[in-house]
Amino acid sequence: MNFEFSEEQNMLREQAQGFLASNCSMAVVRRVLDGDEPYDADLWKKVAEMGWTATVIPEEYEGLGLSYLELSVIAEELGRALAPIPFSSSVYLATEAILAAGSEEQKQAYLPGLAAGTSIGCFALGESSGQTSAASLTTKADSSSITGVKIPVADGDIANFAIVVATSDKGDGASLYIVDLDQDGVSRESITTIDPSRSHAKLTLNAAGAQLLGNDGEGWSYVQSILNRAAVLFAWEQVGGCDTALNMAKEYAMGRFAFGRPIATYQAIKHKLANIYVKNTLARSNCYYGAWAISTDADELPIAAATARVSAIQAYYYASKENVQTHGGMGFTWEFDCQFPYRRSKLLATNIGSEATWQDKLITAIEKQRAA
Amino acid sequence: MDFNDTAVEATFREEVRTWLSANIPTSDELKGLDYIGRAKLWQKRKYDAGWACIRWPKEHGGRDASAIDQVIWNQEESNFDTPDSVFGIGHGMCAPTMMAWATDEQNKNYIPKLASGEDVWCQLFSEPAGGSDLAALRTRAEKDGDDWIINGQKIWTSGAHYSDYGVLVLRTDPTAPKHQGLTYFFIDMKSAGIEVKPIRQISGGANFNEVYFTDVRVSDAQRLGAVGQGWQVALTTLMNERASIGGGGGGVNFDSVFDLATRVNIDDAPAIKDxxxxxxxxxxxxxxxGLKFNGYRSMTALSRGEIPGPENSIGKLVGAPKQQDMASFALDLLESGGAIWDPELSDAAGMFQATYMASPGLRIAGGTDEIMANIIAERVLGLPQDIRVDKGIPFNEVPTSNS
Structure with missing residues (x-):
């Protein structure tokens, strides 16, 4: 049994923690949340210089050719720091889409830029409120152009290109397209979300130039596989955030006195924090499973991904909301940092499909496994 | 990351599997024996072949095996249909305490018989006035020459009715503060003055007992640790509550409720579609x-010769309420049929009903949900202990519920 990160991976974790402690404090998150900059461009540059954006991209495309275990370590630390950068959009989604479905030419064209962080990708799936399916898509493409509205698109306002999911009359009813966002047929508006430390946009595509990514009519199947992989990495970000919320709550409870003693001595608070720890621990162990599945391309990936995703959503929501409550009234103020994990937990929970969506996917994957 | 054994572990697993395959008691061998007889037969067979209590030193009847070997043994044994054990408390809690605190002579006399299954031991800690607050126990022991005379009552003693020996904590100085007036002994359960009365549970079973002590005599030679050191010795026992790494729980689980949801309907379609x-x-x-992979992480630590992290401390706090909730959910899925508890008439021979009725006990035995949460808060998260109003006060001046 070797169900643990290696010594080298743990060293990478220490480096990442050290780097983020000095470059991505909560003050940085606050600055982006309060200010006009959509993301911390300086942090993004440094993260790219360290090669994090290149982690799993093969060396032939100027990546580092490392495994998803290394990327899991980085994801957890970025989640812990609540880093206000487009890492999930560019690395977990756009890079994965091109790796999964790209032609050799497309890989040559896009992966080196993604690896270097000079090009930012985003993933444009949803079109309105409610669950998106192949049948619900209205964005439509012909051989070279695409028309439709995508909202919300994480990092759509800052990305260089988008992976756009459009309807298709072939196969599974959907196809993927690469759309460069700096062109006349594209207009993008920044939109306000519950977590302004991560920027989002509405993309309006009006006969915009587009190139097919992968086979026409296999888009929905690509989406499932991209989301399964992204779910594991999102889940790592979520458990990193869970730890942050728990530590905030713990530190405050130890220092805050009421009725003559620290509130951390009251069982109502102790049990709240113990329950946070329990949920975080379950989620973390499921993330190990997800990391194993994604790094070995295991048949169980759909189950492992959904399991990690469901428990990470539940854990982060619980940790972040109870962290606010542990702080009492101060937790509700703009001045305190409790708002950041609370915002981020729900953003990450909705970004690539909700808890209910993934619960259903999990049972579907289990049914499939049993039928096989 | 991989789920594979190391080469040494794989060899050991193969050895275990081979031995188990050849030695599991047949139904013929077990015929006519009660559950204690069956348990003893299986334990003796393991002992004779050197497979009993494998973590223990060889001189005590064990095998000097490592922690990961024990996990592998447990996993392999659980793959076979073996008689239920009646030795969990004796092997898991009493023996480690004896090995830590008894004399060599005593260990030579008692421990091999525990390993071979000849003797069954129980643990007499809880009392009507000392449950979660275990150190509030009141059963008295008073010195009389080379003996102590015991008077009082223990409760929730699993297996007291078939045990040969027991370990117990007694109050030897009621004027000392709570934790300081306690002394630890082991005792022959057949001693004059011990009366065992089974407690009928809401599940209908009777696994626990009340144990009454009336002028029961125990030799001072059977004291473990110094007079007044009983709490420290008791902690040895409590720390040895068996880690359940790698073991799967029986009863209601995901699989059984999932399968049920394919058998019963909601709105004229299988419930699993809802x-x-x-x-x-x-x-x-x-x-x-999450619990399963926690176990894998702990196993990895053991495999590397490290001590597992705190992640395993959450098992009971998650598992016990989950069993209760799942059983309750299963009864709901059965609609009005959920009320039927009859091996002939109930779905799954009444397993869901049995778990529903047994699960409240799971959330109490070995530490209530609240105590488990305290342990996580204090030992894992490092939060302060509750303020204790009985701290430093002579035990006989501490307010009680006058039960």
């Missing part, structure tokens, strides 16, 4: 999976 059922099942699956 979105609420799917959502609830997914949450339980994720919890079960």
């Amino acid at each position: 979105k609420n059922v799917r959502a609830q099942l997914a949450t339980w699956y994720a919890q079960e999976s």
